[in-house]
Amino acid sequence: VLTPAQIKSICQAILDSGKQYAIKKRKPFPLMYSYYGTEYLGAAHGLSSILQMLLSYHEHLKPSDRELVWQSVDFLMEQEQNCNWPPELGETIERENELVHWCHGAPGIAYLFAKAYLVSKKPQYLDTCIRCGELTWQKGLLKKGPGICHGVAGSAYVFLLLYRLTGNSKYIYRAQSLFPVNLIKMEHLLYTRQHCFK
Numbered sequence: 001v002l003t004p005a006q007i008k009s010i011c012q013a014i015l016d017s018g019k020q021y022a023i024k025k026r027k028p029f030p031l032m033y034s035y036y037g038t039e040y041l042g043a044a045h046g047l048s049s050i051l052q053m054l055l056s057y058h059e060h061l062k063p064s065d066r067e068l069v070w071q072s073v074d075f076l077m078e079q080e081q082n083c084n085w086p087p088e089l090g091e092t093i094e095r096e097n098e099l100v101h102w103c104h105g106a107p108g109i110a111y112l113f114a115k116a117y118l119v120s121k122k123p124q125y126l127d128t129c130i131r132c133g134e135l136t137w138q139k140g141l142l143k144k145g146p147g148i149c150h151g152v153a154g155s156a157y158v159f160l161l162l163y164r165l166t167g168n169s170k171y172i173y174r175a176q177s178l179f180p181v182n183l184i185k186m187e188h189l190l191y192t193r194q195h196c197f198k
């Protein structure tokens with residue numbers, strides 16, 4: 001739908017915004033963003049999905065800008081805390097309040113490292129992606145509904161991603177094992193509580 005020139009100009013706007021913010025806030029890495037004043041890291045509002053998008057169109061970036069993206073990917077990888085990432089830059093994860101959702105945490109950030117691996121073929125990115133999946137499996141079912149953002153489907157998708165990356169049938173088993181629970185939970189919420197989902 002978009003022409004290469006349009007894609008290039010969107011990527012340039014994203015890069016310019018990230019560079020300006022990082023300089024203004026004196027960040028020790030080249031690209032950063034804030035959303036309503038918060039420096040989010042996760043997939044819903046944060047750095048990880050912005051970098052994932054830029055990597056998806058890396059062939060449209062200048063080599064110097066591509067390098068800034070990789071530096072930021074590596075910076076984000078260094079922010080890992082026991083296979084997870086805090087919602088906000090600089091936060092320490094408290095185990096009792098840990099978020100392991102697509103929107104905040106490993107199940108969403110996994111997609112950035114999957115893309116980084118597919119583009120670079122560097123094994124450290126695949127290893128990080130696998131650690132995201134292990135934590136998602138260890139934490140088990142989310143109790144916040146069947147959706148993607150912070151629900152069961154968002155966790156299940158990580159295993160479909162890992163299956164496609166590795167071909168390991170362990171991951172398809174894990175994705176399938178979340179699926180029936182997801183449907184039962186959705187049916188319960190829709191028909192018992194008469195609750196509507198977006």
Ligand SMILES: [Zn+2]
Binds near residue numbers: 102103104149150
């Ligand atoms: Zn969410």
